[in-house]
Structure formats: C-alpha cells, structure tokens
Amino acid sequence: MSKLEDQLLQVTKVIEKQVDAAIEKIENLDVNDIENIRQQRIKELKEKEQKRIDWLANGHGQYDELKEEKQFFEIIKKSDNIVLHFYTNTNERSRIVDMHMKKLAPKHIETLFTKINAEKSPFLSERLKIKIIPTIVCIQKGILVDKIIGFSTLGNRDDFTTDVFEWRIAQNQVIEYEGDLTIPPGEQVDKSIYKSGRKIRSGIFNGEDDDLDVEEVLVGEKPTQSYELTAEEEAELGL
CATH class of the missing domain: 3.40.30.10 (Glutaredoxin)
Structure with missing residues (x-):
C-alpha cells in the first residue's frame, strides 16, 4: 500500500467514526430531547419572524x-x-x-x-x-x-x-x-x-x-x- 493510499484510508476511518458518533447520538435521543430540539427550533423561527417584522416596520x-x-x-x-x-x-x-x-x-x-x-x-x-x-x-x-x-x-x-x-x-x-x-x-x-x-x-x-x-x-x-x-x-x- 502506498503512502497516499494509507493516508486516504486513515481519513476514511476518521470520517466513518464521526458519522457513527452522529448516528449514535441521534439514536440515543429520548422523547424529551426531541421535544427540546423542536421547541428551540420554534423559538428561533419566532425570533427570526419578529426580526423580519421589525425590519419592515x-x-x-x-x-x-x-x-x-x-x-x-x-x-x-x-x-x-x-x-x-x-x-x-x-x-x-x-x-x-x-x-x-x-x-x-x-x-x-x-x-x-x-x-x-x-x-x-x-x-x-x-x-x-x-x-x-x-x-x-x-x-x-x-x-x-x-x-x-x-x-x-x-x-x-x-x-x-x-x-x-x-x-x-x-x-x-x-x-x-x-x-x-x-x-x-x-x-x-x-x-x-x-x-x-x-x-x-x-x-x-x-x-x-x-x-x-x-x-x-x-x-x-x-x-x-x-x-x-x-x-x-x-x-x-x-x-
């Protein structure tokens, strides 16, 4: 295996670990976590809309x-x-x-x-x-x-x-x-x-x-x- 191939393999492994960690985090979310995320998103959307209203005013x-x-x-x-x-x-x-x-x-x-x-x-x-x-x-x-x-x-x-x-x-x-x-x-x-x-x-x-x-x-x-x-x-x- 060439040095370049080895480097590519190592990068691929790092990316795979990051993807696996992200998937695991999602799978471990419980109902409360999901609800908190939803509420945070709603809050952000409301704040964005209020900014828009203020800007237009x-x-x-x-x-x-x-x-x-x-x-x-x-x-x-x-x-x-x-x-x-x-x-x-x-x-x-x-x-x-x-x-x-x-x-x-x-x-x-x-x-x-x-x-x-x-x-x-x-x-x-x-x-x-x-x-x-x-x-x-x-x-x-x-x-x-x-x-x-x-x-x-x-x-x-x-x-x-x-x-x-x-x-x-x-x-x-x-x-x-x-x-x-x-x-x-x-x-x-x-x-x-x-x-x-x-x-x-x-x-x-x-x-x-x-x-x-x-x-x-x-x-x-x-x-x-x-x-x-x-x-x-x-x-x-x-x-």
Missing part, C-alpha cells in the same frame, strides 16, 4: 430617501445595518447606484438601503468626508465599517452587475452573503483593479479622500446650516 425592504439630515440620526438608532448612498441630482453614476440599491433592498431586508442628497446634507457630508459622488457608506451599529468611493472597487466601469455590487457591499458583513467573498461573481473584473488606489471622480465633491477613523463617524462639530442637534443627540454624540 423600520423601512427595510425598500429603497427610500432621507429628506433631511435629522433622519440619519433616527435610522442609526433603529437599524443595525445601513447602506447609505450619497448622491447628487446631476450625477449620472448616482442613477446607476440607485438601480442596484433598489434591487438589493428587498433581497436583504436585514439591512436598510437608503440615500441622501450630498448637497442638501452639508453636516453629514463633512463629517463622513464625502468628496466624490457617488459614495456609499456602510454602517453597522452606528460605526462606519466600509466606504465605497465612486466605482473604483466595482471594476472602474459603469456596467458592473448587481451581483458584483452586492459582493462589494458584503465585504464587511453589512449584509448576509452566502457567496465567496474572496472572488468577484463571475470573475467579472480583473483582481488587480481591486487593489488600485484610483478613484472615479465626478460631481462637485472631487478631491482626494482620506481614510476615516470609524470612531469619527458620529463625532464632530454642530452643523452650521439648516440642521440643529437636539440636546439628546448632543449628549449621545458627546458634543
């Missing part, structure tokens, strides 16, 4: 716009996972992002997909360092976990697929993703592009973008224009 499952900056502070209190698109009316690529966000919103109800006009939200744009349009920020439990600037990490092309957009958003677990996070769907784009520092620039927010410390997301000066923080929000943000 908080606007998940659809792609709407935040009409004013104050709404941002409201949604981060209600939703653990948020994908926020900063757009302008004159930016053509923002319309491309809209198309993909509309498709993903009902697919991933665990996450709130929304957008806000960067020109009408100077406070958020400044604090989140929005310099390039479109920019998508991914927020998890009030913390910025990812920032997609232009289409540079989407293949530097306008015709990327929704699958690629979904894969890119999923990189920091802001949505539940069952695919392979290490490889773009369909190998649509050259992997070297994802390592590039180049940015697609358009709109009025042109300029180099600096990395944003996650702890800076909700900390900053009061907005100087139309939006005013309440005393409660000031306390929460440490202002």
Whole structure:
C-alpha cells in the first residue's frame, strides 16, 4: 500500500467514526430531547419572524430617501445595518447606484438601503468626508465599517452587475452573503483593479479622500446650516 493510499484510508476511518458518533447520538435521543430540539427550533423561527417584522416596520425592504439630515440620526438608532448612498441630482453614476440599491433592498431586508442628497446634507457630508459622488457608506451599529468611493472597487466601469455590487457591499458583513467573498461573481473584473488606489471622480465633491477613523463617524462639530442637534443627540454624540 502506498503512502497516499494509507493516508486516504486513515481519513476514511476518521470520517466513518464521526458519522457513527452522529448516528449514535441521534439514536440515543429520548422523547424529551426531541421535544427540546423542536421547541428551540420554534423559538428561533419566532425570533427570526419578529426580526423580519421589525425590519419592515423600520423601512427595510425598500429603497427610500432621507429628506433631511435629522433622519440619519433616527435610522442609526433603529437599524443595525445601513447602506447609505450619497448622491447628487446631476450625477449620472448616482442613477446607476440607485438601480442596484433598489434591487438589493428587498433581497436583504436585514439591512436598510437608503440615500441622501450630498448637497442638501452639508453636516453629514463633512463629517463622513464625502468628496466624490457617488459614495456609499456602510454602517453597522452606528460605526462606519466600509466606504465605497465612486466605482473604483466595482471594476472602474459603469456596467458592473448587481451581483458584483452586492459582493462589494458584503465585504464587511453589512449584509448576509452566502457567496465567496474572496472572488468577484463571475470573475467579472480583473483582481488587480481591486487593489488600485484610483478613484472615479465626478460631481462637485472631487478631491482626494482620506481614510476615516470609524470612531469619527458620529463625532464632530454642530452643523452650521439648516440642521440643529437636539440636546439628546448632543449628549449621545458627546458634543
């Protein structure tokens, strides 16, 4: 017997032992064990359904716009996972992002997909360092976990697929993703592009973008224009 055959035989024996142990465990279950498993499963299903109800009540499952900056502070209190698109009316690529966000919103109800006009939200744009349009920020439990600037990490092309957009958003677990996070769907784009520092620039927010410390997301000066923080929000943000 060759060394390889011997190794395969040993692996087969280990697997057989694991299968036998699993079967024995099942056979030894009594009525109480089975009932406990059933009750646990029912509990998990009820909790999952309640989450679904809460998500839908908080606007998940659809792609709407935040009409004013104050709404941002409201949604981060209600939703653990948020994908926020900063757009302008004159930016053509923002319309491309809209198309993909509309498709993903009902697919991933665990996450709130929304957008806000960067020109009408100077406070958020400044604090989140929005310099390039479109920019998508991914927020998890009030913390910025990812920032997609232009289409540079989407293949530097306008015709990327929704699958690629979904894969890119999923990189920091802001949505539940069952695919392979290490490889773009369909190998649509050259992997070297994802390592590039180049940015697609358009709109009025042109300029180099600096990395944003996650702890800076909700900390900053009061907005100087139309939006005013309440005393409660000031306390929460440490202002």
